[in-house]
Amino acid sequence: MTYYNNAVITKRELLVRLIKLLDEDTLFEKIDRIPLEMRPRTNSPIRCCVHKDRAVIKYKIMALLGFNIADEQDELTPLSEYAVQAIKGYEQDGNFLTVVDEACSSCVQVNYTVSNLCQGCEGRPCQVNCPKDAIMVLNGKANIDHQKCVNCGICQKACPFHAIAYLPVPCEESCPVKAIRKNANGIEEIDFEKCIHCGKCMTACPFGAISGKSQILNLYYNIKHKQEKTVAMVAPAILSQFKANSSQIINAIKEIGFDEVVEVAEGANLTTDHETQELIERLNEGASFMTTSCCPSYIEFAEKHAPELKPFISDTPSPMGYTAQLARKRFPDHKTVFIGPCLAKRKEAYKNKDVDYVVTTEELGAMFGALKIDVNIKTDSNPDTVVRPESRGYAASGGVTNAIQAILSSEQQIKTELIDGLDKKSIRLLKSLPKKNALGADFYEVMACDGGCINGPVNIAPYKMSQSKLKQAINELKTVESVQ
Amino acid sequence: MQAKTKYKVEICCGTMCYIMGGADLHLLNDYLPAALRQLVSIEGAPCFGNCDTHEKIHPCVRINGVELPNASTRKIVDKLIILENNDLL
Numbered sequence: 192m193t194y195y196n197n198a199v200i201t202k203r204e205l206l207v208r209l210i211k212l213l214d215e216d217t218l219f220e221k222i223d224r225i226p227l228e229m230r231p232r233t234n235s236p237i238r239c240c241v242h243k244d245r246a247v248i249k250y251k252i253m254a255l256l257g258f259n260i261a262d263e264q265d266e267l268t269p270l271s272e273y274a275v276q277a278i279k280g281y282e283q284d285g286n287f288l289t290v291v292d293e294a295c296s297s298c299v300q301v302n303y304t305v306s307n308l309c310q311g312c313e314g315r316p317c318q319v320n321c322p323k324d325a326i327m328v329l330n331g332k333a334n335i336d337h338q339k340c341v342n343c344g345i346c347q348k349a350c351p352f353h354a355i356a357y358l359p360v361p362c363e364e365s366c367p368v369k370a371i372r373k374n375a376n377g378i379e380e381i382d383f384e385k386c387i388h389c390g391k392c393m394t395a396c397p398f399g400a401i402s403g404k405s406q407i408l409n410l411y412y413n414i415k416h417k418q419e420k421t422v423a424m425v426a427p428a429i430l431s432q433f434k435a436n437s438s439q440i441i442n443a444i445k446e447i448g449f450d451e452v453v454e455v456a457e458g459a460n461l462t463t464d465h466e467t468q469e470l471i472e473r474l475n476e477g478a479s480f481m482t483t484s485c486c487p488s489y490i491e492f493a494e495k496h497a498p499e500l501k502p503f504i505s506d507t508p509s510p511m512g513y514t515a516q517l518a519r520k521r522f523p524d525h526k527t528v529f530i531g532p533c534l535a536k537r538k539e540a541y542k543n544k545d546v547d548y549v550v551t552t553e554e555l556g557a558m559f560g561a562l563k564i565d566v567n568i569k570t571d572s573n574p575d576t577v578v579r580p581e582s583r584g585y586a587a588s589g590g591v592t593n594a595i596q597a598i599l600s601s602e603q604q605i606k607t608e609l610i611d612g613l614d615k616k617s618i619r620l621l622k623s624l625p626k627k628n629a630l631g632a633d634f635y636e637v638m639a640c641d642g643g644c645i646n647g648p649v650n651i652a653p654y655k656m657s658q659s660k661l662k663q664a665i666n667e668l669k670t671v672e673s674v675q
Numbered sequence: 676m677q678a679k680t681k682y683k684v685e686i687c688c689g690t691m692c693y694i695m696g697g698a699d700l701h702l703l704n705d706y707l708p709a710a711l712r713q714l715v716s717i718e719g720a721p722c723f724g725n726c727d728t729h730e731k732i733h734p735c736v737r738i739n740g741v742e743l744p745n746a747s748t749r750k751i752v753d754k755l756i757i758l759e760n761n762d763l764l
């Protein structure tokens with residue numbers, strides 16, 4: 192979940208500025224001014240000095256343009272040069288997150304610190320029990336030697352005054368698969384052998400030091416200059432993100448310049464039908480359970496951390512997969528653009544030749560903002576009637592299960608279980624399932640984000656609002672159904 | 676008809692304000708102290724027309740017609756408490 196904080200707002204401001212410049216055809220001339228404009232001398236610096244602040248902005252832009260900061264060859268390369276490449280489309284390497292090392296404050300070198308509650312007692316259990324001899328008592332207060340400490344936490348447990356505090360590193364703490372940790376210089380580094388693109392580190396870092404690599408400039412350049420025709424594939428979660436009804440949101444998306452719009456919920460109709468059939472078949476053949484396949488972060492988790500789960504994952508394509516097939520068939524000379532709340536979809540799209548671009552909720556919002564598109568404009572277009580209400584429901588945890596149950600006959604009822612969010616605990620459970628299906632469910636719905644896609648890492652609306660807005664988007668379809 | 680409330684909070688629902696943190700302001704009601712809740716009405720309003728400046732002022736709200744730039748739920752609640760306290764003096 193993204194809490195509103197200044198680092199998030201900085202990212203959005205950058206996106207808006209970049210799109211605005213692109214729209215005014217002044218991107219190359221003005222992009223190198225952005226750090227100066229956003230961090231003027233007159234403001235008191237956020238970090239040590241204004242130059243550092245500007246460098247941070249520069250590298251955040253570079254990441255948004257799609258570059259790995261680590262690949263920088265020459266520090267003097269201006270942003271305009273990167274921008275030239277970005278509008279052509281950066282070369283994808285299958286990894287879509289990058290650490291902006293300039294922004295990483297290399298916070299919390301050692302996870303334990305002695306607070307002023309330390310009484311400098313005679314017993315000194317912290318010192319006596321430290322296996323690395325890392326504690327010294329100076330001036331009647333214990334001190335931890337950062338060179339020696341290995342973060343075992345024994346001192347904290349041993350202290351009778353609770354004087355030793357645990358300091359988390361937000362990104363490391365949030366990562367469910369231990370894919371991010373400090374390098375020799377104390378800067379965080381992502382291990383892509385492990386990363387599942389869940390985006391939790393990105394939302395956890397209060398310095399905004401972890402950035403997704405965006406395709407937005409490449410896409411918008413092509414839309415604006417009519418280089419290619421595009422079809423927007425709008426995930427149901429998007430309909431929960433603005434203070435407007437779904438027809439208004441879809442109209443606003445068209446206004447950006449997309450030639451066609453399809454709802455990903457249409458693909459979800461097909462996912463539901465096939466996945467239900469597959470589930471019945473598998474259970475009849477004696478499988479002990481099956482899990483969903485629509486959450487790309489979960490799929491990447493299984494591939495990298497739990498290959499034993501793979502045989503149990505449904506082979507049915509995700510709603511995005513089906514929608515992209517439909518879109519290709521209907522509009523063969525268009526580029527397909529998935530718009531959703533998810534970082535990991537970039538990875539799924541990278542592996543699926545039917546998806547050409549991925550746009551996040553934040554990027555969509557930034558386009559609306561930069562192009563002055565008002566989402567609240569009245570419209571009289573009606574919702575798409577091919578979409579089932581349950582298909583829009585995919586965006587919230589429990590939605591897939593609900594859609595499947597809706598089409599099962601009463602004698603076919605199955606036992607279901609929801610894995611709502613990938614964390615250390617649910618990962619342990621998932622890994623144990625192939626050996627022993629302890630919960631005894633036939634069907635497991637797995638969502639990497641707790642709450643589902645409406646609580647995705649790159650959303651705009653707070654979770655609580657997304658819930659009620661999604662309900663509204665589902666109900667819109669129900670009223671259409673009952674009218675007919 | 677609803678009785679007129681003492682404080683009218685208008686939240687700018689224009690796109691820029693919305694994406695720059697305005698979305699979160701719509702949960703304002705959850706953060707109002709109980710004593711204030713009865714006195715405050717919350718409404719969405721179209722773009723205040725502050726979008727063309729280069730300054731960072733989003734998101735905007737109006738409290739009884741007076742604009743408050745760079746709003747946050749915290750700031751709005753503080754402002755309302757000050758107004759109410761001044762009034763009680």
Ligand code: FES
Binds near residue numbers: 692723724726
């Ligand atoms: S969007 Fe709020 S002032 Fe324009």
